[in-house]
Amino acid sequence: MIRFLNLEKRFGRNKVLKGIDLDLSQMGITAVLGPNGSGKTTLLKCFLGMVIPTNGSIQFKNESILGRHLYRSEISHVSQIVYFPENLTPNELIKMAKDLRPGTTREKHFIELFELSSEMHKKMSTLSGGTRQKINLLLGLMHDNKVIILDEPSSGLDPVSFLNLKSFLKKEGKKNKQILITTHTMSFVEEIADHIVFLLNGQIYFQGKLNDLLSQENRKDLESAIANIIQQKKSTGLDA
């Protein structure tokens, strides 16, 4: 469904994406991994239209999305948001999100899942960081879309909510949806990811199943596999 063709992005002199060719056609949960600065957030932001690529193109359902915005009504996105308009309440934000994009919503499910019902009438400025992250998840996930993109969804969540989120994502992954997740929590990836895309220095280093990566690197767990990749690259000087 999503295809990146020779995608390049430069911020000033800094080349962040160096010609990415990536076809994400298989359904299920895909983890986009990579060390800091490898370009994974930029890649997703390019797809969401928040970053404008220097070169190349991005296709969604075989149509270019560059300069368009309507395709986003089929994409749910959870970003790393800390501050919402501070004088609005979660209820008002939900109403706004519904105003901004049509379609069926399931906010009640999340209010129960994250036990938010007592917080829905309070101003955002009075809510704790964890609660705000829950509201953020709720706003991102409430629309029932085929494509879901999550940027560090676990940050700031308490263990119970994290468990609930995982089980929700697992269920969603089985519904023939495409879910893209960036995260630094490897156990989380091991637990839920069907596929892995590993970015290194703005290029695709690996794309495939988790087990293939482990066997390729000859490691038992993802964390050490990745540490190994990064270590190797450093020693061969390719990281420069």
Next chain:
Amino acid sequence: MINNSNPYFKPIQWILIYWFGVGPIHLHARVTLLNAEQDLHQIVESAQPYDSLILSQGIYTFENILIDKPLTLMGQEGALLKSLNGDEILLVTADSVTIQGLTFTGVKTSYIKERSAIRIDKGKYFEIKDNVITNCFFGIYLEHVSHGVIYNNRISGQATTEAGSGNAIHAWYCSNIQIKGNELKGHRDGIYFEFVDKSLIEENLSFNNIRYGLHFMFSNDDIYRKNTFRDNGSGVAVMFSKEIKMIENTFSHNWGGASYGLLLKEINDASIINNQFNQNTIGIFVEGSNRITYSNNSFRRNGWAIKFSGGCSANEITNNNFLNNSLDLVVGTKLSDNEIHHNYWSEYTGYDLDKNNIGDVPHYPVKLFSYILNQVPEAIVLMRSFFVYIVNFSEKVSPVFTPKEVFDPTPLMHEVQ
């Protein structure tokens, strides 16, 4: 009607005769009712002194009617005197002539002769009342006359240029005349005085005249009070005159290029009391005038409240209100011996700790910005700019360019009522 306390009207008999209608000479006077078909020249000529001619409704087309004996000319409603070829209509050379209730029109502009609807030459004790004069070159023209009154006339012209228009009331070499309750508009000057002494101008409304509402030249000991001058080229000009009293007049909306409410040029010993100056380009423009008292006047939203140029000394500026003028005082030259005190300045930012209604720090009304304006007039577009505030403020803290001697040591905290 007449003010008995007025010092300019001494002959008591005259008052009795004319205001109470009794007197020996009147006893045999005839009253004749005229119509428009009759020949006015002939009738006036054959009339006896002290006769009354009453013009009934109709258009009387004549010019140069000479009135050389005491007569009363009165108009009934709709009696219109129209100039035959545009020359003068009435020429009065006798004393004790009354002209009342008539309408005059059609005196045309001439560049050779100062034609007027009514001219009085060397007459005394005249009365010109309740007449309407429209579209005449000059309205009422007085020369070498005295002890006459001009009451409640409405004189309007359609002046467009100074050269091609005359004055509504023009007086030359006169004394002891009273001009009261008239409405004067659309002429060159509303009232023009040249060599006119001991006269009173009261309760007139002079507006939309292209030069001055009222103009004094070489005239002394006159009073004008309770008049309104608005929307004239300039309000009032007093030039080369002495002992003029200006009381309770209103000068408003006299604005334009070099416009002022009141111009004082080379005059001495005048007093300006209880007047209102509203929204004039310059409230009072003073050039070389000495010993003038300015008190209890209100200057409201003028461009400049008072602008001094030329040597001005021994003036007294007290108990005036300076309210929201763009600039209050502008001093072009050195002032000396002037007394400025107890005025209310709406700009004053001082305080009054002892609550005696007098500010505890002096007020310096001349600003650096007005000094700059004298150098670069275009800088006016920067008025009220924050930068100009800073400049003015720093100058106020330590004056360098503005005169140190011009200040009010006792500024009032509240408006003078």
Next chain:
Amino acid sequence: MLKIFKYTVYDLIRNRWLIFYTGFFLLLTIALIFLSNDVSKVLISLSNITLMLTPLVGILYGVMYYYNSEDYIRFLLSQPISRTSIFSGIFGGMATSLSLSLIVGLGTPLLIRGVLFVPEFITFIIVLGMAVLLSIIFSSLAFIIALYNSNRIKGFGVAIFTWLFFAVIYDGLFLLLLLIFKDYPLENITLGLTMFNPIDLARILTLMNLDISAIMGYTGAVFKNFFGNPLGMMIILILLICWIVLPFYWMLRKVNRKDF
């Protein structure tokens, strides 16, 4: 766009800075009314204050609001809405709430004082209108500054300098120029120079109402034709609107090329 506008206004009318700002103008206007019975004096004082303060508050508030809204803007960017709509909505909402704050703060006390029925009503409208226009102009400049500077400290610095430039430095240089070239005919240059500073334009429009007598008194034909003519007022208004439209257009251009 309208939806974003609606929620932005809805958020900002409950913003404590705006409430404080409204309260400040309410108190100021009430105090001035109590100090002076003369409505025109109140209006002159208010115009002096607003001509200086509204650009400053507009630019600082705009920068602050943009930086505080970066997360919110990212949230909106992932919605199926164009960038132009998002920023039109957010900027429009912010400018509207800022203007509302001025209208309430300056307007209510004067309306109660009966400004509708005095001859100074036109002046009141001009003073209020200029305060609103300057707020909009300077908050749009603020958005541009914030869009170009991701470093907040730098953004605030540039904003303050921009205000200082238009409020003080520009007029200082202007006056200096006039004094240096005072022997030359300066009228056209003077009129031209005012066009490049929105504060000067607003101030002159106010002057044309408050101090027209002074302006007319001093200078020659060019000024007289310009200031003594309703056309002059129209030109200034049009220029002020250009000062809103052009920065807004610039802002949208930048928005459509920026990476968030």
